[in-house]
Amino acid sequence: DGGITQSPKYLFRKEGQNVTLSCEQNLNHDAMYWYRQDPGQGLRLIYYSQIVNDFQKGDIAEGYSVSREKKESFPLTVTSAQKNPTAFYLCASLSPSSYNSPLHFGNGTRLTVT
Amino acid sequence: AQSVTQPDIHITVSEGASLELRCNYSYGATPYLFWYVQSPGQGLQLLLKYFSGDTLVQGIKGFEAEFKRSQSSFNLRKPSVHWSDAAEYFCAVGAVDSSYKLIFGSGTRLLVRP
Numbered sequence: 001d002g003g004i005t006q007s008p009k010y011l012f013r014k015e016g017q018n019v020t021l022s023c024e025q026n027l028n029h030d031a032m033y034w035y036r037q038d039p040g041q042g043l044r045l046i047y048y049s050q051i052v053n054d055f056q057k058g059d060i061a062e063g064y065s066v067s068r069e070k071k072e073s074f075p076l077t078v079t080s081a082q083k084n085p086t087a088f089y090l091c092a093s094l095s096p097s098s099y100n101s102p103l104h105f106g107n108g109t110r111l112t113v114t
Numbered sequence: 115a116q117s118v119t120q121p122d123i124h125i126t127v128s129e130g131a132s133l134e135l136r137c138n139y140s141y142g143a144t145p146y147l148f149w150y151v152q153s154p155g156q157g158l159q160l161l162l163k164y165f166s167g168d169t170l171v172q173g174i175k176g177f178e179a180e181f182k183r184s185q186s187s188f189n190l191r192k193p194s195v196h197w198s199d200a201a202e203y204f205c206a207v208g209a210v211d212s213s214y215k216l217i218f219g220s221g222t223r224l225l226v227r228p
Contacts, residue, residue, distance in 0.1 A: 004157075031214055040123065042204060042220040043158075050214070058215070090157055094214060102148060103216055105157030 002027045004106035006091050011111045013085075021076045021109045023091030030095060032074035033103065036060060037088040046089075049074055078111065085113045116141050118207050120219035127195050128227045135190040135222050137205030146208035147188040148216065149179055151201050158204060164188065175199070200226045 004025045013019045025032065031050045035043040045058030049068040063082025068074055074093075078085045088110050092103040117140045127133050139145055146165045150158040162173025169181040179190045188205060205219040 006157075009155075033215075035218075040220055042118075042120075043216075043218040045215060045217075048215065092158075101214070102160040102163055103158070105150075105159075107157045108155070110155070 004091055004093055004104055006089075006106035006109050009107065009109060011109055013111070013113050015113055016080045017113075018077055018079050019085075019111065019113075021078065021089055021091075021111070023074045023076065023106060024072055025074075025091075025093045025104075025106075026072060027093055027095070027104060028071070029093035029104070030071070031093060032068070033092040033094075034058075034064075034066065034074070034076045035090045035092065037090060037108075043090065046076065078113075085111060087111060116145075116207055116217045118205050118217055118219035120203075120205055120222050122222045123220070124223045124225065126225040126227060129197050130194050133190075133192045133195045133199070133224070135203050135205075135224070137188045137190065137219060138186050139188065139205070139207045140186065141207055147179075147181060148206040148208065149173065149177070149188075149190050150204045150206060150218075151175075152204065152221075153201050161190070161203075195224075195226055197226045197228065200224055 007022045033048040034046040044060050047066040049055035065077045090108045091106045094101045119138045148163045149161040152158045161177050162171050164171045164181045202221045202223045204221045206216040
C-alpha cells in the first residue's frame with residue numbers, strides 16, 4: 001500500500017544535540033511538507049519542498065533544516081538552535097495536480113528533548 | 115494574511131446527538147477548505163474538502179460541511195455522533211498559489227459521552 005512512513009515514532013534526545021527525523025513516501029508525490037504540532041496550536045509549517053533539490057521555509061523554520069535529494073525522502077533535522085524542540089512532528093505530501101489536492105499525512109514522530 | 119479560527123477548544127456531546135464544529139477563515143480569494151480528523155498519536159485523515167460548486171459537501175464517516183461565503187465559515191456537522199468520533203478535528207484553508215500550503219486552525223477536541 002502507498003503511504004508516508006515516519007520513523008521513529010518516539011525519539012528522545014539530550015539538549016544540545018542535533019536530531020534527524022525521517023520521512024519517506026511511496027506515493028510518487030512531488031511536494032512534501034513538515035509540520036510541527038503543539039497542544040492548542042494546531043499545525044504550523046516548518047519547511048516544504050515542491051521538487052527535488054528545492055525547498056522553502058515555512059512559518060517557523062528557525063532552528064530546523066531539511067534536504068530533498070530524492071523524491072521519496074524529506075528528512076528534517078532539528079538543530080540545537082531550536083529553542084523549544086519538544087513537539088509532535090508530522091510529515092505530509094501531495095501530488096499538486098490541482099489546488100484542491102488533499103495532503104496525505106504520516107503518523108508522526110514525537111520528539112522529546114531533555 | 116490567511117488565517118483559520120476554530121473558536122471551540124473542546125466540545126462534549128452525548129452519543130447519538132448531533133454535532134457542529136465551527137470554522138471561520140480569512141482569505142483574500144475563493145478558498146480551498148478542508149476538514150481533517152486526528153486520533154491520539156496519529157497523523158491526520160481527510161474528512162472532506164470544498165473548492166467549488168455545491169456549498170454543502172459530503173465526507174467520510176457521515177460528516178458534512180457547509181461553505182458560507184457571507185459568513186466566511188465552513189462548519190462541520192454530523193447528525194448522530196458515535197463514540198468512535200471522539201478525536202481532534204482541524205479545519206484548514208489551502209493557498210491558491212504555487213506553494214500548495216495549508217494553514218490549519220488550532221483544532222477542536224471532541225469528547226463523546228456514552
